Amino acid sequence: MSAGDTQPAAQFSFAVRHAKRPAWALIGERLLTALIYACGISAIFFVLSIFVFVFKEAAPVLFSDRFDLRQFLFSEQWYPTSEINKRYGVLAMTAGTFSVTALAMAIAVPFGLGAAIYVSEFCGPRLKETLKIIIELLAAIPSVVWGFIGLTVMSKLIVQFTGAPVGVNILNGGIILALMSVPIIVSIGEDALKAVPDSYREAGIALGATRWQLVWRVLLPAAKNGLLAAVLLGVGRAVGETMAVLMATGHAVKIPHSILDSVRTLTANIAAELGEAPADSDHYRVLFLIGVLLFTITFFVNLAADMAVRGIRKK
């Protein structure tokens, strides 16, 4: 602390003023800049080219006279292999996708966010590590295994407890999808909460806030963008999931009237029929058009989320 502790610098040197970086370091920096630029731009390229490819496959039928876009979107008549009158209406499957996703989110969002808050704010360090490992393990289960569980275990349980005639239905698919989305929501939500600086926690606590008041009034507002991202990635998983819902929802093309009805989702329909549709037939192209529809749905979900986040930021 005293002046005697610090050795007075014997002689100042100004070598740094004359230091020079080698040429390769400067060129290397340029190259790295170009490389990461290419990495960033390629994301746009890939997304665009996937969209273009899917759209190109779908375009001939979309613009042909035999096809009515309004019928495609708003009719529930899906008879792609009929001999006399082929009809391509996907409303029932859109309803299937939305109903299963909605149920899954109704279960997964409260569960996932609750678990994220618990893991991040309430549980002890040892339990926290254990829980995180187990939750990540849950995320690693392949979707076909989930489908298998839905088809065998869940299905029997649903028949037993609800008396439904078939166990593969919206409830089954919704629960399976929820179980698949929860680990994503938990791990990303937990990251978002962990990213809130500890100084906020300390300031809130110093103001006399209880743990819950801290979570409710400080942490959730501070982490809302990250938590929204967590929920949306969960939604994305649920909308896009194919194999598990194919096995767990019963694959029936009809507008559901209760959560015990069987449905077919857009994704499951593509997976099930694309292999059998003759290449370049109308059926084949309509399936690609369903792909475009899915693309559009996820695009609008992301757009809405983005606008929500911007709205939150502006305030």
Add this chain to the structure above:
Amino acid sequence: MPSETHIEIRDLRLAYGTREVLHGISLDIRRNEIFGVIGPAQSGKTSLLRCINRTIDFSPEASVAGTITVDGEDVRGAKDLYALRRKIGMVAPLPVGLPLSIYDNVAFAPRCAGMNRKADIDAIVEQCLRQAALWDEVKDRLDSLGTKLSGGQQQRLTIARALSHQPEILCLDEFSIAIDPVTTMRIEDVLKDLRKNMTIILVTNLTQQARRLADRTMFLWNGEIIELGPSDTIFGNSPRDRRTYEYVNGLFG
């Protein structure tokens, strides 16, 4: 000069892991006094404050021994930790604006305490912002984010926030390092007024600030109390310990 003991600290030892930063200090802080704490960096000033409002709990590697009582109640065994913390206002050296609006920042503690009539909260927000010499600058934009204010304004916002739960003890940890001298003097005047209603612990690197404000001052160095006494003595020509004289006069070492 008030004399009733408000905070009593006996043989307080604090270690982070194996490194002990407070080596068994004992002192009494009296009700309604301004108690100055001076000392070089790393001497344990902030740690002392964190022990008093138990935010030291946030450092898992910290271990505390000894006793601290506030109003005769043991802090370390406090039954209602939240009630204890509500008694103590804390201002950190660098402002921590919660990610809320200016209004919500100040309304935070009253709401946490269970107050919910808008008119009551409005009154407290205005009163606290005025006391922190910030009201005139922000009264037209109470809804904008607190974090968008300038550094000095944010610091005054945290002072307003620390006053918002009407604490019995106000701890200021080098509150003025981010504030310009004019505002600092305005806040110092407010502190002199506030003394009527609360005990103030003023940790400061500006020895002159302690001299201006504090009734008594403690010189803390390397986790030990070198000297504690009336500010007149500490900053006078003949404090008991030579090191005090040297530190206060910038001749340390």
